[in-house]
Amino acid sequence: MSARGAARLCLGLLSLGALFSLGGCAKQPQAEQPREIIVGFAQLGAESGWRVGNTADIERAAQRAHVQLMYKNADQRQDNQIKAIRSFIASQVDVIAFAPIVEEGWDNVLREAKEAGIPVLLTDRFIRTEDESLYAGFVGSNFLQEGQAAAQFLLQKTAGQNHVRILQITGTEDSTPMKQRQQGFEQTIAGDSRYEIFQTISGDFLRSKGKECMRNVLRETRDIGVLYSHNDAMTLGAIEAIEEAGLVPGEDIVIITVDGEQGAIDLLKQGKINCVVECTPLIGDVIMDLAKKLAAGEPIARITYSSERTFTEYDSDLQALPPRGY
Ligand code: GYE
Numbered sequence: 001m002s003a004r005g006a007a008r009l010c011l012g013l014l015s016l017g018a019l020f021s022l023g024g025c026a027k028q029p030q031a032e033q034p035r036e037i038i039v040g041f042a043q044l045g046a047e048s049g050w051r052v053g054n055t056a057d058i059e060r061a062a063q064r065a066h067v068q069l070m071y072k073n074a075d076q077r078q079d080n081q082i083k084a085i086r087s088f089i090a091s092q093v094d095v096i097a098f099a100p101i102v103e104e105g106w107d108n109v110l111r112e113a114k115e116a117g118i119p120v121l122l123t124d125r126f127i128r129t130e131d132e133s134l135y136a137g138f139v140g141s142n143f144l145q146e147g148q149a150a151a152q153f154l155l156q157k158t159a160g161q162n163h164v165r166i167l168q169i170t171g172t173e174d175s176t177p178m179k180q181r182q183q184g185f186e187q188t189i190a191g192d193s194r195y196e197i198f199q200t201i202s203g204d205f206l207r208s209k210g211k212e213c214m215r216n217v218l219r220e221t222r223d224i225g226v227l228y229s230h231n232d233a234m235t236l237g238a239i240e241a242i243e244e245a246g247l248v249p250g251e252d253i254v255i256i257t258v259d260g261e262q263g264a265i266d267l268l269k270q271g272k273i274n275c276v277v278e279c280t281p282l283i284g285d286v287i288m289d290l291a292k293k294l295a296a297g298e299p300i301a302r303i304t305y306s307s308e309r310t311f312t313e314y315d316s317d318l319q320a321l322p323p324r325g326y
Contacts (some may be wrong), residue, residue, distance in 0.1 A: 003030045037295040038068045039288075040088030041123075041283055042098035045187035047172075047205050047261060048233035049261040053326025054099070054124065054281030061284025068289065078102060086106075089116045094295040100122040102174040112136035120292040123287055125176040136294055139286050139304040141279045143177045147162055147184020149310045150228055154189065155273040156314075157254055164225045166197045169213050171230040173203040177279075178202075181230045183256060203234040210234025210298045214241035221304070226254040232264040232276070239272060250274055260311065262324040269318050279306040281326050 013142055039062065055073070062069035070093060071080060088096050088324050100106060101312050106127045113120050114134060124140040158164045168185070171178035182200070182226035182306055187196040201215060203209040217224065218241060227242075229235040235257035242249045249255055249272040257264055260278040267273040284304060290300050311318065 018247065019085075025051055025273055034067055036090075037094040037292060038070060039095045039097055039263040039291045040070040040086070040093040041287075042070070042081045042084035042087070042096070043071065043073045044081060044099045044101040045074055047076060047264065048207070048231055049326060050231065050233070050258070050279070050281045051258045054057065054283070056115060057284040057326070058123075058287060059284075060159040061288045062274055064285070065292070067287035074101065075100065075182050075319055077186060078105060080215050085109050085113065089113055089118060089156055092116070095119050095121060095291040097121040097123050097291060100127045100176075101125070101172065103128040103176055103179070104174060106132065107134065120293065121150055121281065121287065121300075124281075135142060137290060137300045137302050137304065139176075139283055139290060140306065141281075141308060142305045143180035144184040146177075146183040146277045146279055146308070147186075147275045148188050149184075150181070150258065150275065151188030153256055153277075153310065154185075154195075154226060154228070154254075155276060156220075158194070160193055160226070161225075164195050166195060166226045167217055167224050168200040169203040169210055169234050170199050170200060170295075171203070171234075173202055173204075175205075177258075178205075178230060180243045185228060186213045189288070197228075202228070203237070205231050205233060207233040208242045209237070211237030211241045214238035215244070218242070218245045218247075224253050226256065228256045230258055232257050232259040235273065236263055236267075239267065248272075260324060265311060265318075265324055268313065271313065274312040274313050278310060280306045282306075 041046060041058060047050055064122050072084035085096055096113055103126060108127055110120055121136040122138040126138060128231050135160060170182055199214045203213045227238060229238055237251045242253060255273045256274055256275045258277045258279055260276050264273055264276050286304060293300050
């Protein structure tokens, strides 16, 4: 029996039980219970504190919303994520949600979902497809704006300087946050000859790789004005390498990072990070709302962006910030 079938049977038996407990009086009016839906969620991995927080938030939100969550984690591999989506199709879930690890390569499996009549919600990252009808909508952050916000801080912080050497450590190749955080940043400083991005290297959103990248670059040069890192995990790794090299993060090298994990906010307060562009993983409630609408056949917005801010060393409210929750 499919998971959906099993869930239905269960609900059916429960209401039968409720009927009998009324003492056999079948004429009693029953309150109309909203039908429980099943959402299959294929998470891409557990590469960062952001991701772990995102998974936990989605699990909590499903419980709150009385949504039955079928959860699979792809351990950073697209083929695993595709397998997970296929298993959700076989189980006839009501809605499929997934955070695509990269943008390319989803059309076949999403066509299968479409043929099975199961709506698909993209969470966190986008895909590239010829057929925009293969997904119903997207919920997550505006990464282009995040890149722009990172560059705005750079312009403010380095206003008096005439030559700024920037190291950029990027996230996973071909992923939306990697592409757009780079694009938004580079577009904002393009044409301003004071800024030189002397190296762009991939740290795959991993703390260990962020450290390795930073260590390798520091072997070549100490002339680094700014580190722009596409996520906090890589930044935390890079800071370790900077300190091991005897330099002072936040002073010798200006550090701009994205996400807003508690660990990064703590280092911002200590002066080791200069700017944290927020990207919230706490999108579980919105996912559940949208999934319920899709299951009910209602239309949803094509794009739902989270609202976010930037935290910098210039802020006066840093000490009063509530715990981040990730
Ligand atoms: O910034 C990073 C995570 O896709 C927005 O993925 C997400 C990114 C986030 O690994 O920490």
